[in-house]
Amino acid sequence: MADNNTVRFGLLGCIRFASKFVRTVTQSSNAVIIAISDPSLETANTFAAANNLSPETVTVYGSYEELLDDPRVDAVYLTMPVTQRGNWAVKAAEKKKHLLVEKPPAQDAAEIDRIVEACVSNGVQFMDGTIWLHHQRTVKIRETMFDSGLLGDVRHIYSTMTTPIPEQVLERLTKDAMGLAGAIGELGWYPIGAALWAMSYQMPISVMALPSSVATNSVGTILSCSASLQFGSTATAIVHCSFLSQLSTDLAISGSKGSIQMNDYVIPYKEDIAWFKYTSGAKFVDMHIGWNMIPEKVTVDCSGAEESQEAMMLRAFTRLVQGINRGESEADRRWPEISQKTQLVVDAVKKSVDIGCQIVYL
Amino acid sequence: MADNNTVRFGLLGCIRFASKFVRTVTQSSNAVIIAISDPSLETANTFAAANNLSPETVTVYGSYEELLDDPRVDAVYLTMPVTQRGNWAVKAAEKKKHLLVEKPPAQDAAEIDRIVEACVSNGVQFMDGTIWLHHQRTVKIRETMFDSGLLGDVRHIYSTMTTPIPEQVLERLTKDAMGLAGAIGELGWYPIGAALWAMSYQMPISVMALPSSVATNSVGTILSCSASLQFGSTATAIVHCSFLSQLSTDLAISGSKGSIQMNDYVIPYKEDIAWFKYTSGAKFVDMHIGWNMIPEKVTVDCSGAEESQEAMMLRAFTRLVQGINRGESEADRRWPEISQKTQLVVDAVKKSVDIGCQIVYL
Structure with a gap:
């Protein structure tokens, strides 16, 4: 049973x-789903059944508007196609709903700006669904490597997000479904975000897509792209995203020390365990027949x-929402700022x- | 004691x-060092003493010429600065010495071509000292991933060679010591060679140094550089070399399957054990809460x-030399070709x- 502190979620979009x-949410002790919605009521009902959402506790709506008009809903989770997210996010904010939006939250930076402005005006929290930023490993790396000085100054970042899509599906990826940035928005969001994270959200001074790395389908949707990001004279990043390669989600950060x-x-x-590896002060041993260390594995x-x-x-999201709802704090500006910066680079x-x-x- | 099959080496250059x-060579059963040389006889004598090379079995020369005139020497190992390697390699070939040359073997492709031509004319073997190509792991990867089809078509390669040099030394890296290509030759040789190896020595159609990745010292020696290599429309590689970063020697190859x-x-x-990791057919599990596998470690x-x-x-080198010396085979053209291709990309x-x-x- 939801108490006063429980954040009551509604879903905008019932994709699988x-x-x-x-x-x-079901496993969470401070959030609950009380409503779902989809332009197709049938899709919403099928989703409810497939996910054991009981009609006694979860209202099923056949339109987003109805859900947004439900005054019991504190916060919404938006999963509809990227081309629709911007408009619905603004409408939700205007209805005083806090926003958790699948990434990429919008089609371009101007659209994110409109969402964030609506959230600020209406005093609601905005956060995009870049989950890995919240992983305990991510926090641990920040402490272990950055805060301690073991990494030193960041010199080079390499990050990828590639996941294959069957050949016959590639042609069906339209800009309506994928947004104008195609793979750069859908996949590149991750490595670009990872590079910004590694640079503590310092923005690059310039970016460049790499010649011959760009592949499109016959309707012009970007399927693959590599790019370099230049952070002043001190650091560069390479990001790579593709629907044409095997699954890869690599993040390598080289610093002056580690x-x-x-x-x-x-x-x-x-899901229950994660690790990263690092070296700090690594060098070849005498005569270059090995290293003075093997990478340390932190679990x-x-x-x-x-x-x-x-x-x-x-x-993280519900705590922010609870703070606002109790009148103890204002919306956290850091999360929307991360989304805005990521989108600017996309x-x-x-x-x-x-x-x-x-x-x-830039 | 050297038998007829033992390859008798002379050293051109006595760097540490x-x-x-x-x-x-000392640990080898089919090679022996019979002479060393350095323009400084003192350096050569110090090297002999430091490496327990007995005057009874190893002749110490104060000039490269004298060593090359020693008819007992079958093969030479060249370690002098890169700016001198080309000339001495040609002279050695003309004296019918087989050549094992530290990498990069020359300052540019024209110079390597001259060396290779001299080797061909004189019927001697050429090989550069890119050691990792000979590691059993390298052979194992070729069999396990490429030949088996587990990797599929190569889509993207990322490779680095970075090793820090103390700040006060950076300014002393002149083009006389480092060659015209600076870090691209000294360090980039490795990631460029790795990309070519991964592409089974298909040459890129174009390359581009990445803006802002290039750093030089005050005398114009290149200290750091990233570059992209384009292999037709199907594959790209990113190579990164730097004297300004912590030691890194990464090689990641993404294919259509693994x-x-x-x-x-x-x-x-x-030295006594090595491993690599791979995935093939990796994908996220249902609901994207993990992968269907963790990387396989092959030791x-x-x-x-x-x-x-x-x-x-x-x-590998001595077998080729023995074959030639016994009149059973001609010099292997594959090794010089690998050096030439690598240098063309450098x-x-x-x-x-x-x-x-x-x-x-290109």
């Missing part, structure tokens, strides 16, 4: 992927209740693609 | 690093006698730097 969010490696930063191999136990990265994200890479892989200055 | 070669990861491809963490035992990568290289990246990070077509 939203099942993960339902699962996370380096970090992960191959599963977006979604850890396992983070996430087997406890509500310790998955989804649960951690949900908790847009810049997209622009570089559009102008033939020329450098785009 | 040559100790590794001495150690490898991926390979190593963080110590140049020199394995340990290669190199603890046996003459199983280090240096010993493997020496054995040169193209260097040219891209020179023309402001424009695309250079």
Whole structure:
């Protein structure tokens, strides 16, 4: 039973992927789903049944408007196609609903700005669904490597998000479904965000899509792209996203003193445990027949209740919402700022693609 | 005691690093060092003493010419600065000495071509000292991932070689000491060679140094550079080399079916054992709360006698020399071809730097 502190969620969009969010909320002690909605009532009903959402506790709506008009709903989780997110996010904010929006939250930076402005005007929290930022491993890396000085100054970042899509489906990826940035928004959001995270959200001075890395389908949707990001004279990042490669989610950060490696930063191999590897002060031994160390493996136990990265994200979001609802705090500006910065870089890479892989200055 | 099959080596250059070669030959059953040389006789004598090279079995020369005139010497190992390697390699070939040359073997592709031509004319073997190509792990990856189809078509390669040099030394890195390509030749040789190896020596159609990735010291020596390599429309590679970052030797290969990861491809963490990791057919599990697998770790035992990568290289070289010396085979053209292709790409990246990070077509 929901107490006064429990955040009451409504779903805007009943895509299959939203099942993960339902699962996370169901396991949570401070959130509950009280309504779901989809433009197709049939889709919404099927989703409710598939996810054991009882009609006694969860209202099923055949339109987003109805759900937004439900005064019991505190917060909404938006999963509809990216091309619709911006408009519905603004409407939800105007209805005083706190917003958890699947990534990418909008089609471009201007659209995110409109969402964030609506959230600020209406005093509601905004957060996009970049789950890995909430993983305990991410926090642990920040402490272990950055705060301690073991990494030193960041010099180079390499990050990927590639996941294959069957050939016959590639042609069906339209800009209506995928947004204008295509793979750069859908997938590139992760490595671009990872590069910004590694740079503590310092913005790049310029970006450039790499010639020959860009592949599109016959309707012009970007399917694959690599880009370089220049952070002043001190650091560069390479980001790579593709629907044409095997699954890869690599994040390698090289610093002046140490380096970090992960191959599963977006979604850890396992839900209950995660690890990263690092070296600091590594060098070849005398005569170069080996190293003075092998990488240190740091393991983070996430087997406890509500310790998955989804649960951690949900908790971070609900705490902010609870604080606002109790009148104890204002909406946290850090999360929307991270989304805005990430989108600005996504847009810049997209622009570089559009102008033939020329450098785009930010 | 050397029998007729034993390859008798002479050293051209007595830098400290040559100790590794001495150690490898000493442990070898089919090679022996019979002479060393350095323009400074004192340096040569000090090297002999430091490496327990007895005057009874090893002749010490105060000039390269004298060593090349020693008819007992079958093969030479060249370690002098890169700016001198080309000339001495040609002279050695003309004296019918087989050539094992530290990498990079020359300053540019034209110079390597001259060396290779001299070797062909004189019927001697050429091989550069890119040791990792001879490691059993390298062979194992080729079999396990490429030949088996587990990797599929190569889509993306990421490779680095970074090793820090103290700040006060950076300014002393002149083009006389480092060659015109600076870090691209000294360090970039490895990731460029790794990309070519991953592409089974298909040449890129174009390369481009990445804007803002290039750092030089006050005398214009390149200290750091990233570059992208385009292999037709199907594959791209990112290579990164730097004297400004912590030690990193990463090689990640993403294919249409699988991926390979190593963080110590140049020199394995340990001499007696090495490993790589791969996935094939990896995907997120239902609801994206993990993967359907964790990377497979393949370990290669190199603890046996003459199983280090240096010993493997020496054995590969001596077998070729023995075959030629016994009149059973001609010089193997594959090794010089690998060096030539690697240098062509090094040169193209260097040219891209020179023309402001424009695309250079090969």
